[in-house]
Amino acid sequence: MGASQRTRPFRTFRHGISSSLLPSRHWDAAPRQTSSRAVSSSAAPVTSNIDGSIAPAPEPTPIRSSRLKETKPFSDFLTDTLHRQHDYLRISVTERCNLRCVYCMPEEGVPLSPNEHLLTTPEIFMLSSVFVHQGVTKIRLTGGEPTVRRDIVPLMQQLGTLRPHGLKEICLTTNGISLHRKLDSMVEAGLTGVNLSLDTLDPFQFQIMTRRKGFAAVQKSIDRILEMNRLGAGIRLKINCVVMRGVNDREILPFVEMTREKDVEVRFIEYMPFDGNKWSKKKMYSYGEMLDLIREHYPGLDKVRDHKNDTSKTWQVPGHVGRLGFITSMTHNFCGTCNRLRITSDGNLKVCLFGNAEVSLRDILRRANGGSPIDEQAYEAMKQIEMDRRQGLVPHEQALGIAPAEAELLHVIGMAVKRKKAKHAGMGELEHMKNRPMILIGGTCSARHPQQQQQHRFFAAAPRVRKDDDEKPRLTHVNPSGAAHMVSISSKQPTSRTAVAACAVHFSKPTVLPLIGANSLTKGDVLSVARIAGIMAAKRTPDLIPLCHPIPISHVSVDLELRPGEDEDQEKKDRVEIRATVSCDGKTGVEMEALTAASTAALTVYDMCKAVDKGMRVEGLRVVLKEGGKSGRWEME
Numbered sequence: 001m002g003a004s005q006r007t008r009p010f011r012t013f014r015h016g017i018s019s020s021l022l023p024s025r026h027w028d029a030a031p032r033q034t035s036s037r038a039v040s041s042s043a044a045p046v047t048s049n050i051d052g053s054i055a056p057a058p059e060p061t062p063i064r065s066s067r068l069k070e071t072k073p074f075s076d077f078l079t080d081t082l083h084r085q086h087d088y089l090r091i092s093v094t095e096r097c098n099l100r101c102v103y104c105m106p107e108e109g110v111p112l113s114p115n116e117h118l119l120t121t122p123e124i125f126m127l128s129s130v131f132v133h134q135g136v137t138k139i140r141l142t143g144g145e146p147t148v149r150r151d152i153v154p155l156m157q158q159l160g161t162l163r164p165h166g167l168k169e170i171c172l173t174t175n176g177i178s179l180h181r182k183l184d185s186m187v188e189a190g191l192t193g194v195n196l197s198l199d200t201l202d203p204f205q206f207q208i209m210t211r212r213k214g215f216a217a218v219q220k221s222i223d224r225i226l227e228m229n230r231l232g233a234g235i236r237l238k239i240n241c242v243v244m245r246g247v248n249d250r251e252i253l254p255f256v257e258m259t260r261e262k263d264v265e266v267r268f269i270e271y272m273p274f275d276g277n278k279w280s281k282k283k284m285y286s287y288g289e290m291l292d293l294i295r296e297h298y299p300g301l302d303k304v305r306d307h308k309n310d311t312s313k314t315w316q317v318p319g320h321v322g323r324l325g326f327i328t329s330m331t332h333n334f335c336g337t338c339n340r341l342r343i344t345s346d347g348n349l350k351v352c353l354f355g356n357a358e359v360s361l362r363d364i365l366r367r368a369n370g371g372s373p374i375d376e377q378a379y380e381a382m383k384q385i386e387m388d389r390r391q392g393l394v395p396h397e398q399a400l401g402i403a404p405a406e407a408e409l410l411h412v413i414g415m416a417v418k419r420k421k422a423k424h425a426g427m428g429e430l431e432h433m434k435n436r437p438m439i440l441i442g443g444t445c446s447a448r449h450p451q452q453q454q455q456h457r458f459f460a461a462a463p464r465v466r467k468d469d470d471e472k473p474r475l476t477h478v479n480p481s482g483a484a485h486m487v488s489i490s491s492k493q494p495t496s497r498t499a500v501a502a503c504a505v506h507f508s509k510p511t512v513l514p515l516i517g518a519n520s521l522t523k524g525d526v527l528s529v530a531r532i533a534g535i536m537a538a539k540r541t542p543d544l545i546p547l548c549h550p551i552p553i554s555h556v557s558v559d560l561e562l563r564p565g566e567d568e569d570q571e572k573k574d575r576v577e578i579r580a581t582v583s584c585d586g587k588t589g590v591e592m593e594a595l596t597a598a599s600t601a602a603l604t605v606y607d608m609c610k611a612v613d614k615g616m617r618v619e620g621l622r623v624v625l626k627e628g629g630k631s632g633r634w635e636m637e
Contacts, residue, residue: 102210187233309339
């Protein structure tokens with residue numbers, strides 16, 4: 001950038017961004033429901049032609065009182081049962097990261113998803129457009145580390161074309177390592193805010209906490225943002241610091257001092273439990289403790305009035321240019337006014353950071369392309385079909401663009417938002433609750449823990465059926481789009497629970513049962529080995545059935561009984577009948593544990609006897625008794 005350009009006010013870079021993707025709303029499967037919020041701008045507004053070019057929009061007219069009466073309400077699809085309006089969307093654009101922060105990623109590292117599982121730029125743009133036209137005014141790009149995505153700047157340019165449709169803010173959460181190299185282009189594309197994650201001001205401690213070098217690069221990014229702001233860029237800069245006792249708590253005061261002369265908001269975040277980050281209550285440094293420490297050195301610390309949807313509690317030291325914020329997810333949750341939704345890098349909608357329920361939007365979107373990722377070429381073809389449909393060149397009902405899927409997208413989004421709970425689980429439950437790692441939900445870096453990959457991507461065996469209040473049955477482990485998800489048990493109370501499952505191994509030869517009874521098979525004691533196998537399997541059920549909760553089992557018994565055939569025709573042939581009983585004191589039932597125990601015992605019998613009878617059949621696997629929990633006692637008749 002030349003010297004003349006560097007002195008140019010950056011506010012002028014946020015308007016008139018052109019795009020190779022279709023910027024205007026070109027599908028009409030569902031009625032448009034938008035927020036009444038107006039988009040403010042210091043430059044003339046722009047509109048988009050159907051071919052993607054930018055044309056000047058007519059001058060705005062003053063808002064009259066009669067028009068205010070006609071203002072449409074906020075989208076019902078983005079409003080939950082507690083009347084919270086979700087106008088803030090966070091999108092994870094990559095799983096990759098150039099750091100390995102100790103509270104984000106397991107030390108041993110994690111595998112990455114195949115590229116075809118991740119959202120493409122056209123898919124991110126289309127989903128963003130759907131949300132913006134329903135009232136979303138703020139989009140934050142997260143990761144992983146979003147700056148490592150090769151087309152991050154073109155993606156932001158595409159999102160910039162949504163400004164005439166209601167998008168006000170395009171923000172970024174980053175670790176700052178590569179930001180300084182792309183920042184100028186991002187501001188031109190419409191960047192309005194940066195949340196930069198930095199947990200230490202000590203270059204050596206930085207290398208310990210991130211397992212990488214790069215402190216100088218982060219500092220360069222911060223300095224560049226402040227420099228651009230002095231030239232008029234208007235980027236809201238927040239520095240996020242995760243405070244961990246005994247690790248970086250001694251740096252709270254140096255971070256406070258950072259706000260003396262720099263126009264920045266330093267936000268201290270309570271250490272939160274996510275899979276793979278070895279969370280411990282002893283490591284958590286609470287909001288109250290931080291305030292007490294800061295007040296000792298800055299007695300005049302003042303509370304600043306927060307916006308109703310702010311995630312942080314804001315304070316300021318008198319005389320300091322910057323401010324302080326505290327994100328208190330563990331000790332003082334802010335769920336009552338939550339207005340945030342999240343889309344993971346693989347296209348799942350997540351309505352709560354601490355919830356494990358997810359809905360696949362990607363799969364619905366890709367149906368318009370035969371289930372394949374929608375790349376630039378596919379998207380251009382879809383745009384052409386839509387333009388032809390608008391011009392009457394193809395029948396309306398034969399349109400293959402995104403229009404047929406939008407109604408389903410909005411239906412699925414609306415149902416997910418309506419299921420959002422009043423607040424997330426408490427501290428004691430969060431540390432034991434299965435969830436994606438923070439790095440995949442939209443923190444500062446992103447990757448996937450292998451066990452979480454299974455729990456959120458694979459279908460569960462034998463999903464349970466639940467009835468809603470209107471007594472309409474539905475599968476609890478399958479969401480409205482057909483994807484599997486784990487059922488939350490955080491609100492349930494522990495009770496004593498028991499389940500009994502049964503099955504049988506039927507033999508085709510009458511010689512097998514006497515051999516088992518005499519313990520004469522070459523592999524050994526069939527009944528004893530099968531009994532041990534069943535008990536071990538019950539304890540390993542969460543590892544075998546992806547969506548089962550790990551629970552503390554208090555009792556397992558597996559009984560095997562030899563039953564001779566009851567008539568000469570051997571209509572009921574020789575068999576081993578198996579009955580497995582499992583008990584626990586927990587929040588969910590143990591039917592799956594009992595079924596796993598019985599079936600594994602049966603398979604062990606099969607394995608030990610197959611040398612003498614290849615015609616065996618394992619039959620009749622079922623739950624015969626269940627008691628405890630909300631539904632009480634149930635017994636098969």
